[in-house]
Amino acid sequence: MAVSHRAPGAGAVRRTPSRSPRFVALGDSLTEGVGDRVGDHWRGWAALLASGIGCGDAPAVFRNLAVSGALTRDVAERQTPEALAFEPDIAAVLVGVNDTLRRTFDIEDMARQLDAVCKQLVARGTVLLTACLPDPGSMLGLPVPLARPLARRQRAVNAVVHALSDRYGAVHLHTADAAWVADRSMWSADRLHPGERGHRMIARRFHELLAERGLAHGTAPGGEPEQSPPSRTASVLWLATAGTAWVARRCTDLLPQLMRLAGAEVRHWARGTSARLDLSAEHALSAALAAVSLDGPLARMGE
Template sequence: MALGDSLTEGVGDPVDDGWRGWAALLAAGLGTGDVRFTNLAVSGAQTGDVLERQLPAALGLRPDLVSVVVGVNDTLRCTFDIQAVAARLDRIYAACAGQGATLLTACLPDPGTMLGLPGALARPLARRQRAVNAVVHALSDRYGALHLHACAGDWITDRAMWSADRLHPGERGHRQLALRCHALLAEHALAAGPGPSPEPESPGPTRSASLWWLATAGTGWVAHRCTDLLPQLLTLAADELRHRARGTSARLDLRASAAVSAALAALSVGEQTEAA
């Protein structure tokens, strides 16, 4: 069972009239017998969407293995709140683990770097994504999840791994994610079939295709995000520049780290209250 957003839906890896993606590629190599795969991931999904819409459907099917990869879209909203993100992920992970399912999680690179945004705009987004990744790390440990550290490595800077939009992996990138997840599962005797081939079946996007995407669909994507995020992002960027000029940029990182610690501490307090 796959839960999440456009990454898990398979955007960037087109087949026929839809998407395939890393989760489908992974599912094909999990076993030699009857392996049933359901992908509930939806483009644009945030942690709240997974909790409220995807999770109930997933639990109803009582899966043995559940991948939960979500959080990037939360960082791209003006409503971003790491405490709320942590609380939702905690409930998602707890519900899956409570049914005895094996959890598969991953941390991801920040969208600002992937899009090549100017530093003052990219750094606030990177700080948000680091916060989400820190929560995912902590909760993965808490619930015994198998965790893929996908937020670093050569694959991030290798343009051959990415689609024209620079945010989603291309077929080669999806295959790389599937291979790494397959290796992780195989280490725990949870993948009996062969891993997917790392070599794509279709050619990657050409430079002209990338430019065409940026000129058409890409502008629509940016315009949609700008309506929601840009005013706040400009404020964050101005704050970033002020701290940089004063040599106090470390304060922003400390503030973000403190917010993560508070979010995780709130989950612990909630558990103690329920236990009492």
């Protein structure tokens, strides 16, 4: 997993461990902790990171507002007001994958919503944590005609996240790297969420960058899982029941449109005009970045 070192932004001030730092996590199921079950609840990378931000006499005060299935609009309208009221020193904002699984996906609207979230948090001196994420089509191993439309959407989301991370001096992780995606030991049975090892890796990478800024004073979380991984039988059973239901709930309104998009992929491939679909996606991204007054290079569509 690549680590991006961003120049400090408005909120990137060095803090001392004289008081307990306040850390809030916003987002969807990834940040809620799905894939890292401890007892009867999800833990996840944000909770693991929280334990290493503060120190013994001033442990971090942590709140996880992330909710499975959340869209960028949900983060902006529901989670952000609560996060601001918490007055955080550090805020994780990881969202966007669920947006790509909706029929109503609009990269410009998503960019406006995410920009508003970042702007409000940074305005009060909060340090942002962000990450670009792998596309669900490749994670699920979908056929190419189905996977390519989702990949274009996620690349556009990642490009917006990169641009906003630069603007607001965020601590940013590249979690869409091929090596990270291909390492099966990092992922849970559903192939969409990290397992315990993956959540620990994300927490350790963020801790490393926060420590460099003088914002993490505790010990980094360990990298090795403490829970026994689910058996192959248990994993298959989960995929056949809860996992299938999870995917279905998030893709129901997308499936008819996705089939049409897949048909367009096949037609353009047969005609040798697939580049037109990529160009259309790049134009939409350019309009989205312009809408939030950002000059983002189109080359980032490929990251």
